[in-house]
Amino acid sequence: MARHLITSAIPYINGIKHLGNLVGSQLPADLFARYQRGRGHEVLFLCATDEHGTPAELAAAKAGQPVADYCAEMHAVQADIAQGFGLSFDHFGRSSSPANHALTQHFAGKLAERDLIREVSETQMYSHADGRFLPDRYIEGTCPNCGFDSARGDQCDNCTKQLDPVELINPRSVISGSTDLEMRATKHLYLRQSTMKDQLEAWIDSKTDWPVLTTSIAKKWLNDGDGLQDRGITRDLDWGIPVKRGQEDWPGMEGKVFYVWFDAPIEYIACAQEWVEAGKGQDWQRWWRTDMGAQDVTYTQFMGKDNVPFHTLSFPATILGSGEPWKLVDYIKSFNYLNYDGGQFSTSRGRGVFMDQALEILPADYWRWWLLSHAPESSDAEFTWDNFQASVNKDLADVLGNFVSRITKFCRSKFGETVPEGGSWGAQEAALMAELGQRLRAYEGHMEAMEVRKSAQELRAIWVAGNEYLQSAAPWSTFKENPEQAAAQVRMGLNLVRLYAVLSAPFIPFAADRLLEAMKCDDRSWPGDMQTALSALPVGHGFEVPEVLFAKITDEQREEWQARFAGQRS
RNA sequence: GGGCCUGUAGCUCAACGGUUAGAGCAGGGCGCUCAUAACGCCUUGGUUGGGGGUUCGAAUCCCUCCGGGCCUACCA
Incomplete structure (x- = not known):
């Protein structure tokens, strides 16, 4: 009997996901998990909500709730919908769990011990009105290149020029509209991925059976420009995992938290701990520590293509860099995007079908099958x-x-x-x-x-x-x-x-x-x-004629839904 | 700008450089009557985006042009 550890990319907390998100990770992961269980293999299938970061804070503020309450509520909502779709997670965890706090801090401590973290002093845009540092994308202003008045701090949507927020003319906060901004000095931790470039590249090169989509994205990041860049793993936010080296305070890092993309993949491991804490399993190390029973585990990850760099490079850098015998992923199955009727799914415009709406109008199996x-395995696909x-x-x-x-x-x-x-x-x-x-x-x-x-x-x-x-x-x-x-x-x-x-x-x-x-x-x-x-049902075995298994979708229904989901979510 | 993916029948997709490029759906014909007007059989339909090249042989490899998409490191 083989042992399969399976994880789906963890969905972000700030709302209900659309069908494109579903088919890109959770659904194919569930298919694989159900199949392997069906074959009689031992499976641990994990997923969670990704709860940290600026968008979560803003969504909570918009909902008028403390961010912790907001996340708890949205986690329950997402868990419920996942169940409705038959997603057979052995556990659906939370990246904000105590287990993930401890484990994330542990990894940071190990990485620091091994000289894989450096401190960087930099300046970032601070908004007095919002009382927070703003990510580049949350600053808008006039593009110095083309004059477009809603250029974002990272890039102008009109002329596509890459920008630095300080270059914007009349910069303002996207959150409050305030122009009371200043560049303020701050300090952050960077993961020294660049020193691990050769090791990571050798590892990627050894994965000859991975989808092209996975390896080509990884290699692009490894070799683009000056090669793999170090990555900031902390942020000036309130909501997140406080920066610590293991259990020790980190001088100079008070009030800061780890960047979501540092702690989110670690949740894959912490989730197994949550699984044990929830009384659903016995021994999480047996799945995650190659020195404690995980040497015969096959680990498969599922994700959309936007997640590939973090799973092929950053997270492996964290695992390998720790110097500890954690289980590395064996296979990364990645997907392209699903578009909606000639365009993209749009959360903000309510364009396309979202998971809750899908279940309202038809049983889960209809969606799962289609x-x-x-x-979208070989290219982007389209829902019509x-x-x-x-x-x-x-x-x-x-x-x-x-x-x-x-x-x-x-x-x-x-x-x-x-x-x-x-x-x-x-x-x-x-x-x-x-x-x-x-x-x-x-x-x-x-x-x-x-x-x-x-x-x-x-x-x-x-x-x-x-x-x-x-x-x-x-x-x-x-x-x-x-x-x-x-x-x-x-x-x-x-x-x-x-x-x-x-x-x-x-x-x-x-x-x-x-x-x-x-x-x-x-x-x-x-x-x-x-x-x-084909002899499982013997002579004399009773049965019942089942009700219509799948009612057909009528033309009227199709037309109604087409109009309903064209935009402007109610 | 750079990189990657992609373009095959009306539609959605297959096809280790190797017979005559295949499926499903849609279209056409026939059959069946158990069934959710369902099912089965047969069938129409392609200059593989354009052009050039390599090869005994190209949808497949190379060059070029055209179209679509994604990524480009502070959204996650």
């Missing part, structure tokens, strides 16, 4: 309502749902709701089993390789094989002359339903549960030998 079967309606109706309602319907209803009308006795399987059934066996191996291969779209295609082909079989076996005809033979064919059909439930569960877990319930079967064992797998 998103996974169209996952036409495509969504067509795919879901065809694949789920017609191919799978109707298959279940026709075989169970036929059996009920001719033999009752019991697996019928009599007859035997012949050449036709042997051919079907041979095809299923072959397709199953292809499906497994794609799932192991995390080829999400190809897995979905193969699964669909497995469903289709059932319809082909019924069509050619035609038990409704056989029944007229040879009811025993028809019984054998129906037995095959009913057993296919159970098989499909098991194989489909990683993609559509809720429907899979309903199928197993209808078949009154709790045998979820992954098929080995087809003959055995």
Whole structure:
């Protein structure tokens, strides 16, 4: 039995995520976790909310809440929605947890001991009205290059020139609009990633099976310009993990916190501690410390492409730099973006479908199936309502749902709701089993390789094989002359339903549960030998005809949703 | 500006440098009647964005042009 540690990039706390966020990390991670569990392997699947940073503070202020309360509330909201989508996290933690505070400070202490942290004195824009330092993007002013009046402190959106906030003419705070700004001296800690460049590059180079998207982004950062740059890992904020060296105070760093991108990945480890604290597990070191049992763990991370630099470079620099035997990631699966109907999803403009809204209008499995079967693996993908309606109706309602319907209803009308006795399987059934066996191996291969779209295609082909079989076996005809033979064919059909439930569960877990319930079967064992797998429901086994598994999306619904989600979220 | 990804049938996507570029959907025809007007079989459809080159052989490798996207280190 293999052991799989699986993490999804942790979603930011400041609101409900859209479908693009979902398909970029949490959903494919869940697919992989469910598959590996289905195969009987030991899985620890972790995710959390990423709670620190300026946007969280601002969102809390806007909501009129203390930031800690705001985060606690939003964590609960996100956890609830995740559950609604069937995301099977073993634990959904929080980057603000005490465990992460302690562990982040621990790593900083180790890195400092090993001379991998340096202090840098710099000046940054301070806003008196806001009472805080402002990140470059939170300062706007007139572009010195083109005269655009809403240029941001890091870059002008109009002429794309890279800027320094001090270059802006008439700079103002994006938060308050105040122009009462000054450059103020401050001091920050930098992680000396540059000294680890060769080590990191050798490690990346050894990962020849990673997606191109992952390695090309990593190499770009390693070799662009002057090579890998040191990175500031502290910020002048109130909300965050106080800067300490282990448990010691850090002279000169009073009142400062670690940068979110330093503490967020560490939460992957802290989350396992939270998992134990929550009473869900026994021994987190067994998953994370190669000196304490994690040497046989395979660790896979899932994320959108914007997260790749931090997972390929910064976090590994933290792990390797500590000099301690932490488990390094084995495989990084990254995704492109999902666009919405000709443009981008936009949180601010309410454009596109957000996770809570998606669950309001349709069951999770509809979304899971479409998103996974169209996952943006090789390039950006696009959600359109036409495509969504067509795919879901065809694949789920017609191919799978109707298959279940026709075989169970036929059996009920001719033999009752019991697996019928009599007859035997012949050449036709042997051919079907041979095809299923072959397709199953292809499906497994794609799932192991995390080829999400190809897995979905193969699964669909497995469903289709059932319809082909019924069509050619035609038990409704056989029944007229040879009811025993028809019984054998129906037995095959009913057993296919159970098989499909098991194989489909990683993609559509809720429907899979309903199928197993209808078949009154709790045998979820992954098929080995087809003959055995298709005999799980024995003669005389009772079942119930399930309610319509997937209702079709109507044209009226599609049009209504298209209009509703075009922009301006209510 | 630089880097990376991408462009294949009406649509969404496949195709280790190697037969005649394949699937699903949509379109057309036929069949079936168990089923959610569902299913099955057959079928139309491509100068692989344009041009040039390497090669016995190019969707695939190289150059160039055109289109789309992403990243570019203080949003996370």
